Amino acid sequence: MAETFSVECPTCKKPVVWSPESAYRPFCSKRCQLIDLGEWAAEEKAIPCETADFAESSEFSEDWVK
Structure with a gap:
């Protein structure tokens, strides 16, 4: 008999x-x-991440989208 898992x-x-x-x-x-x-x-809801706010950091540049 198989065990049920819930x-x-x-x-x-x-x-x-x-x-x-x-x-x-x-x-x-x-x-x-x-x-x-x-x-x-x-x-x-969100998964915690150290880089989640990268868009607000000084390293972010809009040049990468061109």
Whole structure:
């Protein structure tokens, strides 16, 4: 018998069984998946990085886009 593994939905915290039948894993639904995507798109979420503010640093030059 295969052991079932479940995770918490990152958005609503409901348990999600980790299997091919859970199409939106780690999310419980398309709705939760889209809420999370919207938070990333609105820059409410971000991965911390030392170079995240490179555009504001003195090293940034708009010449590179030409």
